[in-house]
Amino acid sequence: MTMPQTSPEPRSGLDPSVLDELRTRLLEAREFHLSRIEEGSDAVDDIARAIASRSETALEEVEAALQAMEDGTYGTCLSCGKSVGEERLQAIPHARLCASCASATARR
């Protein structure tokens, strides 16, 4: 871990009320995915299993975003360190990359 020696204050530039709302949405998403995974764990059909496996991936992203909120790194692009932007986080609460880094990754 190479965390810069800065203050632990969140630097996302997000309003605390926005952050609260996004945290609530992430927690709801976590519940949703956990129940999907549970349903899929003893499912015999491929569709339920496919849904469960997709939820496992999504859950990891949600957990990482919640962890980032704890760490105060939430809302900061993992790649370039700039703000992800409130608009993008409202659309994708678990986004860890800003729009330009995400599209660069998608094109890779």
Ligand SMILES: [Zn+2]
């Ligand atoms: Zn970026």
